[in-house]
Amino acid sequence: MRATTILSGGLALLLGLGAARAELGPEKLTINPLKPATPHRIYLTDLVLGHVIDGRIHVIDGDSFDYLGLIPTGLFGLTALSNDSSEMYVATTYYTKRNRGDRFDLFEVYDTATLELEAEVEIPAKHAQALPYKGTLTSTSDGRFVLIQNSTPASSISIVDRPAEKFVAEIDTPGCWIMLPSASNARRFSTLCGDGTILTITLDETGKAASQQRSGKLFNAENDPLFVQAESIGDTYYFVSYEGMIHEINLGGETAVTEATWSLLDAADRDGHWKPGGYQLLALDAKAGRLYVGMHDEARDGSHKFPAKELWAFDINTKKRVQRIEGSNSIAMSLSDEDEPYLYVYDGMTTEFVKYETLPALKPVARSGPFGEFAGLIELH
Amino acid sequence: MKWLDEFIERKARAVAQQTSRRSALLRIGRVLVGTAFVLPVLPFDRSPRAQHGAVDDGKHDPLDPQRCEYWRYCALDGHLCTCCGGTITSCPPGTEPSSVTWIGTCHNPEDGKDYLVSYNDCCGSASCGRCFCNENEGERPGYRMGVHNDINWCMGNESSVYHCTVSVILGQSGSAGG
Numbered sequence: 001m002r003a004t005t006i007l008s009g010g011l012a013l014l015l016g017l018g019a020a021r022a023e024l025g026p027e028k029l030t031i032n033p034l035k036p037a038t039p040h041r042i043y044l045t046d047l048v049l050g051h052v053i054d055g056r057i058h059v060i061d062g063d064s065f066d067y068l069g070l071i072p073t074g075l076f077g078l079t080a081l082s083n084d085s086s087e088m089y090v091a092t093t094y095y096t097k098r099n100r101g102d103r104f105d106l107f108e109v110y111d112t113a114t115l116e117l118e119a120e121v122e123i124p125a126k127h128a129q130a131l132p133y134k135g136t137l138t139s140t141s142d143g144r145f146v147l148i149q150n151s152t153p154a155s156s157i158s159i160v161d162r163p164a165e166k167f168v169a170e171i172d173t174p175g176c177w178i179m180l181p182s183a184s185n186a187r188r189f190s191t192l193c194g195d196g197t198i199l200t201i202t203l204d205e206t207g208k209a210a211s212q213q214r215s216g217k218l219f220n221a222e223n224d225p226l227f228v229q230a231e232s233i234g235d236t237y238y239f240v241s242y243e244g245m246i247h248e249i250n251l252g253g254e255t256a257v258t259e260a261t262w263s264l265l266d267a268a269d270r271d272g273h274w275k276p277g278g279y280q281l282l283a284l285d286a287k288a289g290r291l292y293v294g295m296h297d298e299a300r301d302g303s304h305k306f307p308a309k310e311l312w313a314f315d316i317n318t319k320k321r322v323q324r325i326e327g328s329n330s331i332a333m334s335l336s337d338e339d340e341p342y343l344y345v346y347d348g349m350t351t352e353f354v355k356y357e358t359l360p361a362l363k364p365v366a367r368s369g370p371f372g373e374f375a376g377l378i379e380l381h
Numbered sequence: 382m383k384w385l386d387e388f389i390e391r392k393a394r395a396v397a398q399q400t401s402r403r404s405a406l407l408r409i410g411r412v413l414v415g416t417a418f419v420l421p422v423l424p425f426d427r428s429p430r431a432q433h434g435a436v437d438d439g440k441h442d443p444l445d446p447q448r449c450e451y452w453r454y455c456a457l458d459g460h461l462c463t464c465c466g467g468t469i470t471s472c473p474p475g476t477e478p479s480s481v482t483w484i485g486t487c488h489n490p491e492d493g494k495d496y497l498v499s500y501n502d503c504c505g506s507a508s509c510g511r512c513f514c515n516e517n518e519g520e521r522p523g524y525r526m527g528v529h530n531d532i533n534w535c536m537g538n539e540s541s542v543y544h545c546t547v548s549v550i551l552g553q554s555g556s557a558g559g
Contacts, residue, residue, distance in 0.1 A: 047459070050510030052543050075542065076533050098540040099507055129541055130523065151536060153481055153526050178524030194524040221525060228522045302456070302518035324498035 034115060035061065037069060041381035042344060042353065043071075043088065045079045045132045049374040052076065053099060057088065058371050059115065062336070062344060062355065064381070065368035069115045074106075076129035078137040078149065081112070082162075083171075085381045088112050091127040091137050091148045102369040107148060107167070109162050112381065123167050126150040132377045134229050134280060135178035143187035145285050147179040157191070159207040168207035173199060177298070178228040182252045183235050190251040192228060196221045198249065198256035215256040219247060227248045227276065227304075231284035231291075238284055238316070240276050240293060242304050246319075262319045264293060264312065275299030277306040278348075279376035280332035285341055288359060291317045292343060294330045307331050307348040313362055325362045328354040334378045346378050443490050449514035453498050456485030456518045458530035459546035464512035469548055472503035476544045479504055481537040483527055486519055486554045495554035501547050504535035508538055509545040 040062030055073035060066070073079055074092030081088055090108040095101045105127045109119040116263040128136055128151040138150040140164070148158040155176055182188035187203040187210070196217040204210040219226050219241065222377040225246060226239040235252030236259060244264040250257045265274060276282075278294040285292075294308030303354050308327030315322050331348030335341040335358070342365075343356040353368040443452045446463045453469065455462070466473030479502040488495050521528045535541040 001424070049543070050508055052508040093541065095540065095542070100505065100540045103539075103541065126536075128523075129536045129543075131531040133523075133531070150528070151523075151532060153532070153536060155526065175524060175526075177526070192524045194526070208524065221521070225521050228524070302516065302520065303516065304520070305517055305559075332430070380524075 014276070022381070026359075034059075034113065036111060037085070038063070039380040039381060040047070040070070040342065040344075040355075043081065043379045043381070044077070044372050044375050045073065045077075045377040045379075046348070046372040046375040047076065047131065049224045050074045053095075055092070057090075058375070060368070060371060062342075064355070067130075067352065067371070071110050071115055076127075078127060078130070078132045079377070079379075080134070080137040080139070081379050081381070083139055083143045084199065085140070086112055086169065087118065087138075088144060089137055091123065093125070093127060107158075111160075118273065119165050121160055121161065121165050121167055123148060124150065124170055126156070127132055127153050127158070131279065133178065134377065135180060138179050138181055138189075140186050140189065140203070141181050141183050144186065145203060147181070147189060149177065149179065157201075159203065161207055169203075169209070171201060171209045171212075173201075174257065178230075180230060180232070180237055180251055183232065184252045188252070192219075192226060194221050198229075198251070200251065200254060200256055202254065217250060218256060218258050227281060229280050229282055231282050231311045233284065233286040238281055238282065238291060242275065244269075244275055246291070246314075260319075264295070264314065264321070266321075272297045273299045277304050278308055278333075279305060279330045280334065280346075280378065281330075282306070282336045283333045283343055284316075285335055285358060290314065290358065292315050292333065292335075292358075292362070293322075294327055294333065298329075307330070308345075310342075311345070311362060313319065323361050326364075328364065330354075332373060332376050334380050336380045344378060346372075346375065350375075351375070401468040403525065435500045436523070447512060449512075449516060452489055453487050453496070453548040454485035454514055455516050455547055456498070456520055456528075456530060457500055457514070457548060458515050458517065458520075459468035459500075459502065459543070460509045461512035461514060462509075462545040462547045465503075465545040467503060467545060467547060470550075472501075472547060473506075473509070473545065475506050476503040477505045477538060477540070478502075478547075479534045479536075479538055482534055483529060484551065485528070485548075487548075497554050499551050500530065501549060502534040503544045503547065505540035505542055506540045506544050508543055511545075 011026045029197040042060040042062045044058040053075045055077045057071040058232035059068040077090045077092035088110040107121040111118045128149040147158040150156040155173045157171045161168045176191040180190045190200045190362045196219045198215045200213045202211045224241045224243045228241045229276045230237045239247040281294040283292040291314040293366045296306045296309040310327045313323040328345045329347040329349040330345040332346040345354045351370040355366040357363045478483045482501045485498045
C-alpha cells in the first residue's frame, strides 16, 4: 500500500512536470534523406525465404551499424551494384495477384543516393530464381550492357542496354552458369560450364552475341568443382575449388586461359581436412596482393557451404599463407574500396557483421547487431 | 518442357551416381564450429528452427522426417513439407508439385542402401517458412543444374512462389538406370 502511494505520488509529480513544459506544436512529416555513402556502406541481399515474395536489400552503415533503409527485391531477386556504385540493379519476378496470376520479370534500377526507383525494363520471364551469387547479375566493364542469368532451368542470359533502358538480346548458354566480365574488353564476358570448360562471349554494339568461344577443359566440374564466386585483378579471375585449389584464369581474350593453379593447403591442412566453404567465400585486395578465404576443418562431401571456422590470408605473389585467424562463421565477405580496406564478414550463425582491419594483418575491430533473415550476399559501396 | 525434364533427370541421375560418396553416420547438421555453439552449423539457419517449432534437441534422429537429419534430406535445402501440412512425398493442400526437380543420393540407415531422391518443391501458395534445412551432399554449383540446390525448383511452374520441399525416392542408386 505504501509502495503504491509513493508510486502514485511520483507519477503525479512526473505529470505535473510535463504540464509545466511548453506544449508541442504541430510537426511536419518529411522523408529522412539517406546519409551520404561511404566506402563502408553495406548492402545485404536478403531472400527472406520464409516470406519469399518480399525480398529486400538491407542498407547498413558499416561504421555505426545503423540501419539506413532498404531496397525491395521481389521474388528471388538477383542484385548487383553498378560498376560505379551509383545504382543498385535488381532482376526479379512479380505476379499480378501476388502469388498467382501472370508472371512478369523486371530489371529495376535504384538510385543509391536516395533508394528511389530510377528505371524499370521488362525482361523475359525467366530470370534465375536463384540465390543471388555474385555474377548472377552483372555489367560489362563499361557499364553499357547489363547481363542477367536466366534459368527455366535451361540456362540463358538476358542482355539489357542500360542507357537505352531496353532488353536487347537473349543468349543461350546451355549447361553454363554465372557471368564474369572482362576488364579490358567491354563487350566480353565468360561463363563457367558443367563440362569444365569456360564459354567466352563477345557482344556486338547492339548487345547481340558476335562470337562464342569455348575453352578446353580448365577445371574438374565433377570431382573438384569451382565455386562460382570469383574475384579479379584486371582480366585475371581468382577461383577457388571445393578441394582448395586456386585457379587463376585470364578471361580477357577470345578464349579463357589458365595462368596458374596453386593449393591453399599444406600437408597438415590436408590431414585436418581443411576446405573452403561459404557462399561468398573469397575477397581479393589487388593493391596489397592479399587473398582472403573462408575455411573449415573436418570437411566432407556436402560441407562446402559451411561457415568459416577460420579466415586465411594469402600473399598472391608468393602464393603462401600469411595469416590464419578465427573466422566469425563467415558465409559472405567483402572488402571496402579504399587504400587500406576493411574486410566485412557476415556471420551465418548470428547474422551479425564483423569488421576486420586487413593491413598489416586481419584483426577484428567491431561487431554489429543482427541483420537479415536469409542473406548470403554482401556488397560494399 | 517434358523433354527437358527427362534430360535433366537423366543427367542428374548420372551425376548423382558418380558423386555419391558418403557415410551414413556423417551428417552435416552435427558439425559444430568451435566448441562455443550448441546449434548445428547451418548457414542461414539461425532463427527458422528456433522460431517455427522444428525439432532440434540434439538427438539427430535419422528416422524422424521432421528433422533435418532425416536420411532422405541429405541434400535438401528448404522448408520441410512434413512441417507444412504435407508429408515426405506429398505437397501440402493448396500447393502444386514442381514440374522440374533436382536429385540427391542418400543413404538409408535402415537397409544400408543408397537411394536416388527427387527434391521436388511445392509451389504456388505463400512460403511455408517452417523447418528450414540446408543439407548439401553431392551438391554442385549452377553449371551442374541437375544437382544444384541454390535455386527455386518451382521456377518452371505457372506460379513459381516457393512453399516447401519433399523428397521422393526414385530408386536405388546404381540400379535406377540413366
